[in-house]
Amino acid sequence: MKPNTDGPRWLNIFHFASPYQFYPLAGRLIPLFATLATLLAMAGLWLGFAIAPADAQQGEGYRIIFLHxxxxxxxxxxxxxxxxxxxMHLILRTRLSAMMxxxxxxxxxxxxxxxxxxxxxxxxxMWGTWWVWDARLTSMLLLFFLYLGFIALTRSIDEPDRADKAGSVLAIVGVFNVPVIYFSVKWWNTLHQGASISMEKGSTMASTMLIAMLLMSLAAWMYSITTTLSRVRNLILQREARTRWVQELLAIPANKA
Structure with a gap:
């Protein structure tokens, strides 16, 4: 039985699961998110480095938090x-999920x-040293190595299906390090200061500092979406290189592909 295709196409949640459908959508979204990232970063940097007051204890040095x-x-x-x-890749076996x-x-x-x-x-x-084996710093370093391990693993396996599966397993196993990073200052005696923003206590920061930090966070978010969409478009072209739609898009004759 064919799925019901009547009604708006956006109601079909699997419509953009196809690389063929997602590729042009990503191309339309990239300029939007790139513009938002630029505007938010400009506003956040201006507010954080030019308008926000100096911290009572840390002085001007605290401003690194607007990046950190x-x-x-x-x-x-x-x-x-x-x-x-x-x-999603392991359950639904969608190619786009692994590429994302x-x-x-x-x-x-x-x-x-x-x-x-x-x-x-x-x-x-602030501490008098570049590095300490603090719980949060160490777990963040582990996260960095997990990223590098994921990249190295997926690129070292020539067969795409095997690379996708191996990378998916590593990503799922490694995600348990994320709550360790977040809760480390609560679970252990750590030099790292606690959160300045929490659901229970609200914010202990001045409103100008808080707004600047939120603007920079949104800018980082928009930047991440922009780079991810750009990169996934390249992956789609690589993975789907032998399909007719990519050959037509790149104007490659089928007999030379």
Whole structure:
């Protein structure tokens, strides 16, 4: 029995699960998210570095949090998204799901690296050292290695199906490190300061600082979506290179493909 195709196409949740359908959609969305990322970053940097007051205890050095916190949040969020798409791939066997996970990984690795780098830049003047084997720092370093391991694993296997399955398993297993990062300051005696924003206590930050941090976080989010959509389009072209629609798109004669 054929599925009912009557009614708006957007009601079919599996419509864009096809690389053929998702490729043009991603192309239309990239300029939108890129523009949002640029505008939000400009507003967040201006508010955080030019308008927000100095911190009473940390002085001007605290401003690194406007880069550190958003990249830390995105490093964790992206890995959760990778695990989600990996589950979808193993359950539904959709090709696009595995490609989404692989497209997310480089941006997630970048966010984890920037989180560690900005944390070190903050830690040197505040703690007197670039690095300590603190629970949160160590678990974030592990997340960075998980990203690198995922990228290396999926690229080292020539057969796409095997690479997708192996990467999916690693992403799902590694996601258990994310709550360790988040709750580490509560579970262990750690040098890392607790969250300035929480559901129970609200925010302990000045409103200007909070708005700047949220703007930078949204900018990091929009940037991550932009790079992921761009990267997944390239993966689609690589994976679907022998299909007629890609050959027609790239104007490659079928007898030369």
């Amino acid at each position: 916190v958003p990249t830390s949040w995105m490093a964790m969020l992206i890995y959760v998204a990778m695990a989600f798409w990996s589950v 996970a692989q497209a997310l990984a480089p941006t997630g690795a970048l966010m984890a690296f920037l989180s560690l780098l900005t944390g070190a830049l903050w830690g040197k003047p």
